Amino acid sequence: MRDWDGELGAIAALMESIPFPSVNQIESEHSHPWDVLISTIISLRTRDEVTLAASRRLLDRAPDPQCLLELGRDTVAKLIYPAGFYSVKADQMVRLAGILIENHAGGVPCVLDELLALPGVGLKTANLVLGVGFGIPAICVDIHVHRIANRRGWIATEKPDASEAALRAIVPQKWWIDLNKLLVQFGQLVCTPQSPKCSECPISSNCPRIGVTRQR
Ligand code: SF4
Structure with missing residues (x-):
């Protein structure tokens, strides 16, 4: 039987003094699920420090879907620049705001299927909104979670979406929400993609x- 508290507790202890990923940092500044949703969309293919600054700029001007809709696509794009795919994301967020209002x-739905039906929202984003935004147990699997879980032999999966279901079946629920935050930090600093x-x-x-073929 795997000692989850021992393994994840050891990672948590090591990561305690290190800044949280951008989305969690935004969440600690703005606790509403809307903020988590917007910052998660901005974070896709974007460095943490860019995400943090872009999210702060946009959320200051658009604290809810109505405000974002009124800003319009071009202003949203300017506010989140230089986030990756900023123009596509601006389009998605304006459509998203319209759907949430209509x-x-x-508000932001707290049901997985309803989140997945929104523009720009995939499984990773939906689970982060559920977990970090609403406090509903959910596992957000990104490349770090997928890589580390397979390296450690917790699971044996090819794709992150398959990892989410596999991890739900074995990780105790009390760790679900924190798993992403812990493994993203751990994956950036210790269990890195190349040469951990x-x-x-x-x-x-x-x-x-x-x-693992090379290690330090
Ligand atoms: S850093 Fe090395 S020992 Fe630690 S979890 Fe990653 S592969 Fe395993």
Whole structure:
């Protein structure tokens, strides 16, 4: 039986002093699910520091869907520049704001299928909004979570979407919401994509290092 509290607790202890990923930092500044949704969309294919600054600029001017709709596409694009695909994201967010006003009384739905039906929202974003925005147990799987879970042999999956279902089946629910935050930090600093720093890893003793060809 895997000692989840031991493994994830060791990562949590190591990461305690390190800044949270941008989306969680935004969430700590703005607790509304709208803020988490917008910052998560901005974060796709965008560096953390760019996401943080772009989210702050946009959310200051658009604290709800109605305000964003009134800003219009061009202003939204300018506010989130230089986020990756800023023009596409501006289009998506304006359409998204319209749908939320029309179909959800200007709020963000807290149901997975309803989130997935929104423009620009995939499984990763939907689960982050549920977990971080609403506090509903959900596992957000990005490339770091997918890579680390497979390296450690927790799961054996090809794609992040398959990892989400596989992790839900084995990780205790109390860790679901924090799993993304912990493994993103851990994946950026220790269990990096190329040549992970196994010599600095607090959970190296029982790691099978599946697929790892070089390490430090
Ligand atoms: S021992 Fe290495 S491969 Fe395993 S989790 Fe730690 S850093 Fe990653």
